[in-house]
Amino acid sequence: KESKRAVNSILVDDDDDEEEEDGVERVSWSGEPVGSISWSVKETASSIRSGSEQSFPKIDTTPSLSKQGSGYSLSSLFKGDLYDLSPEETVRRMQKGRAFSLEKFRSLQDKLLLLDEAVAVYDGNLITAVLIYLKKSLSKEILFRELMARDVALRHYVHYLKEMGEQKLLVELMKALGRTEDMALMQYKEHLNIKDEGQRRDFLKSCLGLPFSQDDATHVQDHYTLLERQIIIEADAEIFKKFPRKASILNMPIITTLYYSCFYHYGESEGTYSSPENIRKTFRISEKQYILTALGARAKLKSWFDVDSLFNTKNWLGYTKKRSPIGFHRVVDILQKNSAPVNVLQEYVNLIDSPELKLSVALKYKCHDIVINTYRDLKDRQELVVYREKLERDSPEYRKIQELLNNVQIRWKN
Amino acid sequence: MAHTEWKDAPGLPDFSLLKRLARDQLIFLLEQLPGKKDLFIDADLMSPLDRIANVTILKQHEVDKLYKVELKPIFVLMFTDLVNADKVAGRFRRYKIIFTPQKFYACETVLEEQGVYGDVTTDEWNFYILPLDDDILSLELPEFFRDNFLEGDQRWVTTAGSALRLLQSVYGSFSKVYGIGRCAKMVYESWRELMEDGEQRTRQPEFAKVFLVDRDVDFVTPLCSQVVYEGLVDDLFRIKCGSVEFGPDVTSSDKSIKVMLNSQDKVFSEIRNEHFSNVFGFLSQKAKNLQTAYDKRRGMDIQQMKAFVADELKGLKQEHRLLSLHIGASESMMKKKTKQDFQELLKTEHSLLEGFEIRECITYIEEHINRQVSMIDSLRLLCLLSITENGLLSKDYRSLKAQYLQSYGIEHLLTFANLRQLGLLEEQQAGETLTVMESKVGKLVNDKTVGKLTDAFSSLAKKSNFRALSKRLALVPKSGEEYDLRVPRDMAYVFSGAYIPLSCKLIEQVLERDGWTGMEEVTRMLNGQEFAVTEARSKTDAQRIVLVMFLGGCTFSEISALRFLGKERGCRFIVVTTAITNSSRLLEALLDNSA
DSSP: OOOHHHHOOOOOOOTOOOTTSSSSSOOOOSSOOSSSSHHHHHHHHHHSTTOOOOOOOOOOOOOOOOOOOOOHHHHHHHHHHHHOOOOHHHHHHTTTTTTOSSOOSSSSHHHHHHHHHHTTTTTTHHHHHHHHHHHHHHHHHHHHHHTTOOOHHHHHHHHHHHHHTTHHHHHHHHHHOHHHHHHHHHHGGGGGGGSSHHHHHHHHHHHTTOOOOOHHHHHHHHHHHHHHHHHHHHHHHHHHOOSSSHHHHHTTOHHHHHHHHHSSSOOTTTSSSSSSSHHHTTTOOOHHHHHHHHHHHHHHHTTTHHHHHEEEEEEEOOOOOEOOSSSSHHHHHHHTTTTOOOOHHHHHHHOOSSSSHHHHHHHHTTTTHHHHHHHHTOHHHHHHHHHHHTTTTTTTHHHHHHHHHHHHTTTOOO | OOOOTTTTTTOOOOOOHHHHHHHHHHHHHHHTTTTTTEEEGGGGHHHHHHHHHHHHHHHHHTTEEEEEEOOSOHHHHHHHHHHHHHHHHHHOOOEEEESSSSSOOOHHHHHHHHGGGOOOOOOEOOOEEEEEEETEEEOOOHHIIIIIIISSOOHHHHHHHHHHHHHHHHOOSSSSSESHHHHHHOOOOOOOOTTTTTTTOOOOOOOOOOEEEEGGOOOHHHHHHHHOOOOOOOHHHHBBBEEEEEOOOTTTTTSEEEEEEEETTHHHHHHHTSBBBHHHHHHHHHHHHHHHHHHGGGGGOHHHHHIIIIIHHHHHHHHHHHHHHHHHHHHHHHHHHHTTTTTHHHHHHHHHHOOOOOOOOOOOOHHHHHHOOOOOHHHHHHHHEEEEEEEEESHHHHHHHHHHHHHHHHHHHHHHHHHHHHHHSSSOOOSSOOHHHHHHHHHHGGGGGGHHHHHHHHHSOOOOHHHHHHHHOOOSSOOSSSOTTTOSGGGGGGTTTTTOOOOHHHHHHHHHTSTTTOOHHHHHTTSSOOOEOOOOOOOOGGGGGEEEETTTBBOOHHHHHHHHHHHHOOOOOEEEEEOOOOOHHHHHHTOOOOO
């Protein structure tokens, strides 16, 4: 009874009514009994789209999205069944921010038309709005099937699910699409939300069987192994209270972990998880990377002896020789940054192959002896004179230059 | 040397109008809820809001307390929690959500699902454009880049279209529109759609030409280290919404200072576009001049002194303050740059751009990664390598990726997946053409839709072709020729003479040809999607102002390059961008290593 009164009191208008600014919706009532053939015919004539399926009119109980105002107005309750707009027209209304109702599109065909129309006008907001409706009103199998053929709509749907945190549905969707690697990565990503390291480790373990690409599978395996070991190392450190607690290695990258290990556990046997050797082997760290990291750590601790051992190799005759996979100029840089004494620096400057580089590094770090020897070898008198002026008068290096300059046996080139 | 104003430069439109429009609309919305109100503001909105309506104005409209909300990404959910908590506590308040620049249906759905839809009113504050300077307009939408190019979400297309429509309605119709890129096309169509609603075209247009360009048409430029002053400031100190915070090392005190960086800062406006090597000399000279001006007062009598204090002193003091700030910033830059072996870094970048000694570059990048120098910079170099070389060799890709994950964290394999999808960092696919990919996917879909998918795939997985483009457009000047940075001869000066920004070069060429004729080869290498439309006729002076819209972000280097180009061509460029960007912001948007 109340509805009848409400219906009678509402004034009704046609499709392209522009006067909604006053907040009152005006709805059209042609006077024909709803559902009757004549009503149907009138509505069809007024819609541009011929052949669109006429839904059986009913009271729309969900509030349609209105631009102005909150709450429901009686008139808005009736919009759904009496606005017989085509999908195209509906999308137009949506574009203009006007009130609309999607609920009347109940056939699959209409729904898809709606979606395609939204895609055709390029508006992501509308595409997502339609998808939200389709998510509610279609089984996921049907929706997935239809999205497979609609790439733009599919991308919007994936993004929407991501933003809404609908992890489970996303994974199912990826599976249905055959995007197994994406699915694996999405699931792996969840580990970022797990704060507790033990739980995170367990979660990573559960990711091991996922269909990653071959390379990524190895990386994820490493990730699990790394965290597992970091937890053990931390626990040991805690128990023995040997090392400063502030240096936590949980969730640190492999190289940082290696650095920590070279710092606190240098020289430990390969058998322990915390030893540099173990980390190096387990994670297949290159020689270059290993030496770089160990050098950094031992230099920081000023363990010049350890630094020295890093570069010792035995050649085939059994003699110890110095070798480095990173240029010795780099080694010098790192040593200098850690305030290595000059005699240590000089040792490595001397190992630089290229004479030009050696000289420039020696000059940069004031390795006087090397500079002097180099100029002497180059028979460059002038440079020696110039360099002498940079030195202190009574220093041994100054005197050394003096001796050389006074040496009549040397045949200077200038 | 300094690019000061040239005499017959066309006058720029007054963009403060846009600020006033936005402010008026906000005030209107605030007044819809009369009475005392507390305002919760999204953190990202704080700076833009401040430029439009400061606290005083807000207070004038009965805003009581202001809160900053850092919670991302679901701002709306936090709000619904608040409303529901109030309900439980039996507390009655009225709520309004003002969405800016526009409301998304997804947000309303959240309100509905959380049961608060009937309890709140929602509004849109169509704050589309924030003028950052006389010739820079920003949509302040940094999320545009990731949403559109990585996620494929077109939600901001109509926003960009609306921004154009706003400009058109305030400053007059555009007569010519050029563009390149999938998004550019969509924005154009969207804008036309909006305009069809019978907008009046009575005004004489202030700018006749518009150029729309997608960020992914040129990924190389934003990945290069910037060396013009403003670009360096952005790279090192992060300019936010036209202002920057200088720390104690710059201010030589124990305080930090926040300053606006725009053409109002007289010192800044003279050095902003300059190559860094010129800046210090310029500033020292200015300091000397300043000292001379100060010293004038020595020979003054009381009268003169009074006049001096009244008229000149304030200006000099202001200049002094700005000068010391910028000198401090320059010194700080030099310190940072030498520390990081900047010269070696630039050398590597230039080699990559040139295609020279690539193996050495790869070694450099490898060491950069091994030394854990910087997560973003290592990634930047990898991407630059990939884009200039059309992808990495498989063994290099796998090795460098493994080392990167070792140095910076294995969770970055998610970041690598994103970069691969965008085509920023990928393996060279030997023999795997687009058709092979299509047929693989085609198995999942029926025939008639493969066509649609082709379009989608070809735009999402673009081939780079940088070398070919570089040759064709002469982007990399011949090495061996001396490039005088004090008297730049072309736009390459913004990268020390090593490279002309591709985006700017395209703009130059299209304007010269009034379209894309003769550039078929180039557009093909850029994966097509170019267009040029003549909308209407316009009076001649408007021809001299060109609007360039960057969809996905624009760098200060590109802005400087366009200013240079403008002088060369006798026109002014107005840059509209979805956001100011640089390599850090671009890559940070693509990181997926945290929750």
